[in-house]
Amino acid sequence: MATDGPTPLERFISGILPENPVYRQLLGMCPTLAVTNGMQAAMTMAGATTFVLVMANLITSLIRNLLKPHLRILVFTLTIATFVTIADRFLAAYLYQMSKQLGPYIPLIIVNCIIISRCEICASKQGPFTAIADALGMGLGFTVALASIATIREVLGSGTWFGLRVLPEMWPDWVLMVLPPGAFLTLGLLLGTVNWLSSIKARKAKG
Amino acid sequence: MHYFIELILIGITAALIKNFVLYYFVGICPFLGVSRKIDTAFGMGMAVTFVITIASFLSWTFTTFILRPGAPFTAWIWGMINPGSEVVVDLSILSYIIYIFVIASSVQFVEMYVRKFFPPLYKQFGVFLPLITTNCAILFACLEIMKHVSGVPDATRWGLPEALVLAIGGGLGFTIAISIMAGIREELDMCDVPEALKGPGIALLVAGILALAFMGFTGVDRGLASLFS
Secondary structure, three states: OOOOOOOHHHHHHHHHOOOOOOOOOOOOHHHHHHOOOOHHHHHHHHHHHHHHHHHHHHHHHHOOOOOOHHHHHHHHHHHHHHHHHHHHHHHHHHOHHHHHHHHHHOHHHHHOHHHHHHHHHHHOOOOHHHHHHHHHHHHHHHHHHHHHHHHHHHHHHHOEEOOEEOOOOOOOOOHHHHOHHHHHHHHHHHHHHHHHHHHHHHHHHHO | OHHHHHHHHHHHHHHHHOOOOOOOOOOHHHHHHOOOOHHHHHHHHHHHHHHHHHHHHHHHHHHHHHHOOOOHHHHHHHHHHOOOOOOOOOOHHHHHHHHHHHHHHHHHHHHHHHHHHOHHHHHHHOOHHHHHHHOHHHHHHHHHHHHHHOOOOHHHOOOHHHHHHHHHHHHHHHHHHHHHHHHHHHHHOOOOOOHHHOOHHHHHHHHHHHHHHHHHHOOHHHHHHHHHO
16 A cells, blocks of 8 residues: 555655645644744744644554545544644643743644645555654654744844844844744745745756 | 623724734635635635634533533533532543534534525635634634633633624634735736745735734724723
8 A cells, every 4th residue: 555656755755845834835824923933932833743743644544444535534633633632731741831832822733734634645545654754754844844934033033042142132133023924024035935946946957 | 881891802802903813823724825806705704703603602612511620511410420529520621622523513514504595605615615624713712712711710701702702803803804915915916026926925925014014903902991991
């Protein structure tokens, strides 16, 4: 079953950049915009999402032969909701401050389109090993996207990175960057940059 | 009177000051995907408002009577099984699963209703109607209500009116944002946008400027509150 389509390794790599969930597929925009005003929050979010993605993909792939077509989306959603509850309780127990800061965005992982789309496209048709490789690749791609946005926003917005000072004290903090509009502007410009770079690459490949 | 003003403030906050899309970033997917024509955008906004209201009503009911720590219905059942037990039963760990179930079934219900009574509208929505299930705005409204119902002292617990006002305010705020966005994008179609920014790129930049404009509403709630009190 795992022989059709790309191999697990190819799937893993394609999730990171060529099919990056945020820049290429425009999925999972809510957390991408909402929690990227600091690196710590962004990385916690990326970790939680990757955990849920891997577990949901694994379970979906194990029960793929039992799924009924008209009920599958419901089954996916309930599986995801279960693992999000686990992640939520875990964060509340061990990283209480972070869990408070992320607030409703941890439960909102349930409706993150990345996870449902991976369950639907990959895990419900492939074996567990392929599904996990795919989930790890997509999770890593999501992490890279969140990290790039959070870096720009935190460095320009508060002059720090992971809470450590990187710009000199005299840097006038661009408060706009940590406020909601900064998220839209940063993601819009980054999206444009990624498109521009890949169009240059395509033109070079053509000769 | 005081209670009434509080309700108005909750509604205005949800619709304008802390707009679901432009402040909390929930419901971005339809905001970028369905905002090409004003008619469709407005219809989508109305459908979301409708579903949000139903889902909020149901989730408020479930949270208040079953899920929150010390909920009456759960306590009653528990008392029947273990008479004389002093334990406070807390089912809030099930909240997320129940909410997503409630949302999925209300979307199903709305879909059947629209298909039966408004066939043209149904045709226009097409695939977007089932997609409302994965619209973060609805789950977000349920979670906001849960924050004010579950695990808070009795005096500050939200009743049904607060929950419904939050839901309708949030839904209308979503409709306002998505309609403005559609209006701008209709004009953008005639502009010369750089190749790399075409589509979602320019839409996000426009949304950024819109969010900046909506930040102008900050403080309106405090102003209104001091005006009335």
